Amino acid sequence: MATRIKESRGQEMALTAVVAVVIVLLSLLPMLRLVKEIVAPGGTLSTVAIAAGLRSPATWIATWHTLVVGIGGTLLAVLSGTVVAVLVSLTDIRGRSALVLCYVMPLMIAPQVTALAWLQLFGPASPFLKLFGAAPPLGTENPLYSTSGIILLLGVQYGPLVFLLVRAGLRKLPRELVEAARAGGAGWFTVLVTIVLPLMTPSIMAAAALAFVSCVGNFGIPAFLGIPANYLVLPTLIYQRLAGGGPAVLGEAAFLSALIGVIAMAGILAQELMSRRRDYRISSTSLPAEPYELGRWRVAVQAGMWLLIVLVLFLPLFGLVLTSLVPGYGIALTAKTATLDNYRFVLFEHDAAKRAFFNSFWLSIAAAFFAVIVAVPVGYLIAWGKQRWVRLLNLSVELPYALPGVVLAIASLLLFLRPIPLTGIQLYNTVWIIFYAYLARFLVLALRPTISGYHQIDRALEEAAQVAGAGLFTRMRTIIFPLVAPAAMAGGLLIFMTALSELTVSALLWSSGSETIGVVMFSFEQGGDSNYATAMSVITVAVTFVLMLVTNLLAPYLPSGVLPWRD
Amino acid sequence: MARLSLDNVTKSFADFDAVKDVSIDVGDGEFLAVLGPSGCGKTTLLRLVAGFEKVTSGEIRIGSDVVSNSGGSVAPEKRRVGIVFQNYALWPHMTVAENIGYSLKVAKLDKAVARQKVEDALALVNLQGLGERKPANLSGGQRQRVALARCLVAAPSLVLFDEPLANLDVHLRASMEDEFAAFHKRTGTTIVYITHDQAEAMALADRIAVMDHGRLAQLATPRELYHEPANEMVASFISQGILLPADVLTAEEAGHCKVKVLGTELVVRCHPGERPRAGAKICCRSADLDVSPDGPGFDGLVKRVIYHGGAARIEFTPAAGPDLTLHFEQPDPVVLESGARARLRIRSGWLIPAAGSAS
Ligand SMILES: Nc1ncnc2c1ncn2[C@@H]1O[C@H](COP(=O)(O)OP(=O)(O)OP(=O)(O)O)[C@@H](O)[C@H]1O
Ligand SMILES: [Mg+2]
Numbered sequence: 001m002a003t004r005i006k007e008s009r010g011q012e013m014a015l016t017a018v019v020a021v022v023i024v025l026l027s028l029l030p031m032l033r034l035v036k037e038i039v040a041p042g043g044t045l046s047t048v049a050i051a052a053g054l055r056s057p058a059t060w061i062a063t064w065h066t067l068v069v070g071i072g073g074t075l076l077a078v079l080s081g082t083v084v085a086v087l088v089s090l091t092d093i094r095g096r097s098a099l100v101l102c103y104v105m106p107l108m109i110a111p112q113v114t115a116l117a118w119l120q121l122f123g124p125a126s127p128f129l130k131l132f133g134a135a136p137p138l139g140t141e142n143p144l145y146s147t148s149g150i151i152l153l154l155g156v157q158y159g160p161l162v163f164l165l166v167r168a169g170l171r172k173l174p175r176e177l178v179e180a181a182r183a184g185g186a187g188w189f190t191v192l193v194t195i196v197l198p199l200m201t202p203s204i205m206a207a208a209a210l211a212f213v214s215c216v217g218n219f220g221i222p223a224f225l226g227i228p229a230n231y232l233v234l235p236t237l238i239y240q241r242l243a244g245g246g247p248a249v250l251g252e253a254a255f256l257s258a259l260i261g262v263i264a265m266a267g268i269l270a271q272e273l274m275s276r277r278r279d280y281r282i283s284s285t286s287l288p289a290e291p292y293e294l295g296r297w298r299v300a301v302q303a304g305m306w307l308l309i310v311l312v313l314f315l316p317l318f319g320l321v322l323t324s325l326v327p328g329y330g331i332a333l334t335a336k337t338a339t340l341d342n343y344r345f346v347l348f349e350h351d352a353a354k355r356a357f358f359n360s361f362w363l364s365i366a367a368a369f370f371a372v373i374v375a376v377p378v379g380y381l382i383a384w385g386k387q388r389w390v391r392l393l394n395l396s397v398e399l400p401y402a403l404p405g406v407v408l409a410i411a412s413l414l415l416f417l418r419p420i421p422l423t424g425i426q427l428y429n430t431v432w433i434i435f436y437a438y439l440a441r442f443l444v445l446a447l448r449p450t451i452s453g454y455h456q457i458d459r460a461l462e463e464a465a466q467v468a469g470a471g472l473f474t475r476m477r478t479i480i481f482p483l484v485a486p487a488a489m490a491g492g493l494l495i496f497m498t499a500l501s502e503l504t505v506s507a508l509l510w511s512s513g514s515e516t517i518g519v520v521m522f523s524f525e526q527g528g529d530s531n532y533a534t535a536m537s538v539i540t541v542a543v544t545f546v547l548m549l550v551t552n553l554l555a556p557y558l559p560s561g562v563l564p565w566r567d
Numbered sequence: 568m569a570r571l572s573l574d575n576v577t578k579s580f581a582d583f584d585a586v587k588d589v590s591i592d593v594g595d596g597e598f599l600a601v602l603g604p605s606g607c608g609k610t611t612l613l614r615l616v617a618g619f620e621k622v623t624s625g626e627i628r629i630g631s632d633v634v635s636n637s638g639g640s641v642a643p644e645k646r647r648v649g650i651v652f653q654n655y656a657l658w659p660h661m662t663v664a665e666n667i668g669y670s671l672k673v674a675k676l677d678k679a680v681a682r683q684k685v686e687d688a689l690a691l692v693n694l695q696g697l698g699e700r701k702p703a704n705l706s707g708g709q710r711q712r713v714a715l716a717r718c719l720v721a722a723p724s725l726v727l728f729d730e731p732l733a734n735l736d737v738h739l740r741a742s743m744e745d746e747f748a749a750f751h752k753r754t755g756t757t758i759v760y761i762t763h764d765q766a767e768a769m770a771l772a773d774r775i776a777v778m779d780h781g782r783l784a785q786l787a788t789p790r791e792l793y794h795e796p797a798n799e800m801v802a803s804f805i806s807q808g809i810l811l812p813a814d815v816l817t818a819e820e821a822g823h824c825k826v827k828v829l830g831t832e833l834v835v836r837c838h839p840g841e842r843p844r845a846g847a848k849i850c851c852r853s854a855d856l857d858v859s860p861d862g863p864g865f866d867g868l869v870k871r872v873i874y875h876g877g878a879a880r881i882e883f884t885p886a887a888g889p890d891l892t893l894h895f896e897q898p899d900p901v902v903l904e905s906g907a908r909a910r911l912r913i914r915s916g917w918l919i920p921a922a923g924s925a926s
């Protein structure tokens with residue numbers, strides 16, 4: 001046996017240990033806690049919770065509704081997202097970057113803001129319809145309070161998600177495949193149907209699975225559109241149960257949230273199975289295909305695209321702004337009635353709203369900051385680490401984000417309902433439980449771009465520092481962090497934007513004093529104060545939009561695909 | 568300055584041996600080139616020495632310290648080796664001076680001293696005044712010089728080069744080659760230099776290690792490698808040696824023996840102690856061939872003549888060995904034509920030692 005050599009790998013071990021602890025705390029622990037609650041509530045194996053959940057008719061109705069809006073929303077999103085992706089990627093349409101920016105925008109807007117904006121368009125109190133005197137009489141039901149309303153908005157919200165994935169796939173389509181088919185005499189439409197779409201099946205499937213998970217887990221849209229019509233899906237059912245019963249019904253809520261998790265996972269599995277059936281691998285990489293010349297159709301197609309964008313983005317936002325300027329419910333907007341009072345009220349007068357702005361800003365800044373700090377070492381281990389088990393880390397960080405937010409919220413509740421053992425620290429009923437949930441849920445948003453940043457960096461840059469004598473921590477600080485910082489920070493900004501008006505998690509975790517923007521917005525809307533809710537929405541949308549523009553400045557330093565709205 | 572010893576070093580990736588049973592001793596201050604076809608394990612060997620990869624078995628020593636064996640591996644940052652990477656690996660977010668001074672900063676050297684050393688290193692590679700530039704604003708040759716300066720500034724005992732000139736154009740290569748040679752002479756550092764360019768290896772190295780499929784094929788001086796290749800791989804790899812089947816007729820005498828090649832007898836150089844045997848191979852070069860001699864020789868068919876300026880590459884099939892194709896160069900004036908019959912004579916050659924015999 002050879003003599004042992006002193007390896008001095010202390011820093012590497014320390015880093016690995018810290019990363020492992022963070023991952024266990026943020027992703028494994030909550031998931032395990034949730035599973036335990038379902039199979040062994042109170043410490044002993046029992047099927048009571050499951051049986052109780054299965055017996056309740058409300059469970060089955062909500063499950064049915066969840067499937068209906070989930071599948072409907074997914075179909076709509078896949079259809080619209082794929083069509084837009086094909087038109088934007090494969091034709092010689094003009095103004096592509098602007099189109100992409102506008103089309104992807106709804107993805108950056110919180111679902112409940114989307115819901116609120118659309119509600120303002122069509123309701124009897126709609127200032128927009130009143131501009132033309134076309135508003136239905138007061139007391140009429142808003143047509144969006146319905147199954148089809150929810151499906152429509154889910155499609156609008158997640159169409160861009162499908163668009164991004166399909167577009168990424170289309171970009172990798174080698175032009176030889178298209179050219180070979182055209183040389184074989186196929187017209188453009190035939191090529192599209194026989195070559196392009198079949199090759200895009202994996203992208204479309206993956207996009208569909210992601211859209212399905214998002215639709216099934218969405219809380220904001222069914223909360224704003226479904227609850228008034230008493231049309232409950234699983235996330236809203238959980239919310240109502242918890243709001244009514246408090247911690248006593250946590251066991252049932254855990255069961256329901258696991259049910260959502262199972263439905264979401266079933267969607268992902270179905271996609272896996274379907275894309276395994278045939279070989280769609282694209283072997284060569286080459287330049288993308290020449291755009292198809294639309295010729296005299298170009299103007300029409302362009303007009304159609306912009307009309308779509310007016311419909312899904314500008315009109316709803318316009319409705320949102322109009323309502324936020326109206327002094328009260330049902331009052332028509334004129335130059336005389338227009339007022340900024342609603343903004344003044346939510347920013348300076350209403351206590352909970354003031355607190356919410358404060359809380360949401362610091363929560364999202366802190367979550368973004370922490371995630372960036374954590375993403376750099378975690379990404380290092382995942383992208384460059386030698387140990388194979390570290391790759392499993394990646395999966396476990398993805399988990400809390402892949403699963404619907406409700407699942408994580410319930411898991412956090414279960415975890416922190418009682419004071420933390422040994423320390424006696426109580427997170428339940430404080431803002432810290434929301435902070436914890438944000439970290440667990442959004443870490444992956446910073447991690448993904450960071451990992452793609454690592455893959456773009458030549459590993460030799462680190463090795464050069466290593467032979468120069470720099471230990472791991474020194475390399476991290478002087479070489480690695482500066483190089484991946486732009487990617488990690490872009491991820492941080494994504495987190496900030498997502499967390500700022502987040503509702504799903506905080507709706508279940510908030511308490512008096514720890515309100516978030518999403519929660520206060522929701523309670524204004526439930527109380528009929530749409531004007532205040534819209535004023536808050538406009539502020540968050542404006543902040544998001546400004547941030548998107550600012551982030552664009554980082555774009556030259558980023559791996560492509562990190563900023564979803566950049567073409 | 569330090570010796571570098573590799574003892575039966577093996578490196579396996581899964582079940583594939585990238586480096587197999589390699590033993591090399593690099594003397595203090597020696598310039599060793601590692602040469603071999605693509606994928607033969609050169610880079611892997613270098614990364615083993617630097618400590619980026621761990622040996623599967625065997626031992627590596629730098630100076631008197633064991634740095635790698637199956638019991639563990641000293642971290643790269645503790646080995647005090649310098650590396651010049653093929654793609655330079657300059658840190659884009661630092662200026663040239665910061666790049667060069669990095670190892671001094673890590674070692675917490677006094678600022679003024681460090682600045683002076685950086686200046687000296689810049690002067691050494693003729694880059695005075697470029698310290699404040701970013702690497703992105705340098706030409707390829709300048710970047711290579713910065714990489715060299717960065718590696719020299721810490722005065723490492725052992726410097727590793729991984730195909731440092733592969734990305735440069737022909738003219739720049741020649742001048743950088745001179746610079747590396749001058750640097751080696753001036754500092755006397757032990758150098759391991761990886762390349763797949765034979766001319767570069769021959770011009771720079773004291774000794775050359777030829778690698779083939781992860782194994783060490785031969786370790787010798789450039790002259791020995793050219794004149795006395797140890798096996799068929801080295802013979803055909805170095806300067807496109809021509810391999811011909813031969814039967815050894817007489818035992819070695821004064822470094823020569825008589826062999827029969829393609830029906831004709833000739834005298835070739837050989838190792839001491841060679842005895843008559845059948846199924847041997849000799850290696851000869853274009854310069855050893857006489858075209859259309861008056862006297863004895865062997866006849867054959869010229870299959871192809873490819874003229875490429877100053878010389879032509881000839882493909883020739885001897886009548887006595889219709890399965891063989893000889894490739895050789897004929898300098899101007901080219902007298903052979905494709906399709907014609909011709910006669911060749913081998914003036915001399917080298918008898919390749921029998922496999923397994925110690926060289
Ligand atoms: N990390 C690794 N995992 C698996 N196989 C590897 C790894 N690194 C190298 N190899 C394999 O080891 C063999 C030798 O690789 P190496 O990079 O050392 O070749 P090389 O001689 O430097 O070639 P080149 O001249 O092309 O740079 C190759 O077949 C390569 O595929
Ligand atoms: Mg190599």
